[in-house]
Amino acid sequence: MHSSHHCFVVSIANRKVIRVLGKLEILELDENSGGHYMMAHNEIDLDRIVLTVVEAAGDAVDEQALIGRVPWDSP
Numbered sequence: 001m002h003s004s005h006h007c008f009v010v011s012i013a014n015r016k017v018i019r020v021l022g023k024l025e026i027l028e029l030d031e032n033s034g035g036h037y038m039m040a041h042n043e044i045d046l047d048r049i050v051l052t053v054v055e056a057a058g059d060a061v062d063e064q065a066l067i068g069r070v071p072w073d074s075p
Contacts, residue, residue, distance in 0.1 A: 018036060022036070
């Protein structure tokens, strides 16, 4: 069980990530629902960004562990 402080920090991090991805024009705002969505060409851009971060981190990041955690890859 996580403390409420943990949940608050995760919420802030999520908002910041969404804001940055919006500025990079990877996420787009759905005017009807108020949510965000990602087009296929934007997913390619995001994959390129992730690869750059993983390569920069080197051995400090287990790439397979990251790939296994991506929620939209699940069947």
